[in-house]
Amino acid sequence: MLLIALTMTVIFGVLYAKPYKVLKAAVAAEDWAKGAEALGMIRRLVGINLVLGLLTVVVASGGSVLPI
Template sequence: MLVHALPYTLHVLASLIWVGGMFFAWMVLRPATAKALEGPARLRLWGEVFPRFFGWVWVAVTTLAISGVVLIHSRFSGFETAPRYVQWMIGGAIVMVAVFLRIHALLLPQLREALAREDWAAGASALARIRRMVGINLLLGLLVVAVASARWSF
């Protein structure tokens, strides 16, 4: 059992960092910035926030993948024999990583370019698309956490 403690702990912590960060950004930071800052200042703030948060997301994604593989092989002898809830977690994680990659590779550069040009309309458009994708990923992350913690068998 002790063999599983470290990878399991790292897996849970990485999940908390990623999903908790999205929850904070969506439910706390977004409404606060909308109320307290004008458009250009709000866009500049998000232009600073995303690279910092996404650095942590990369750490979380890497940690989740490594710890997940270790747990699957040490507890269940592979994917085929893992319980259904573990397979659902993996599927959810794959979708979440795909959404994150879309944000990081396609939408964040659009926001950066708009900020560099001081094109506030293009920046607001890019931020709105990022916000939607983060919202989708937050919902997926909460669902994955619910499936994992309840160990539902679908």
């Protein structure tokens, strides 16, 4: 679970460092194509984080029932 949490943290850091700043700049400049591209990357990264979070919940709530 710690590895998943660290991975999620790194993904969030990458998301905030690159695509979010590109999206903010694109919206300010009204460059909608570049903004859409950045938003697509944000969606993918948030989706990955969502899946990792759900995996963490399953592992945590499964406890001794799961053969992991």
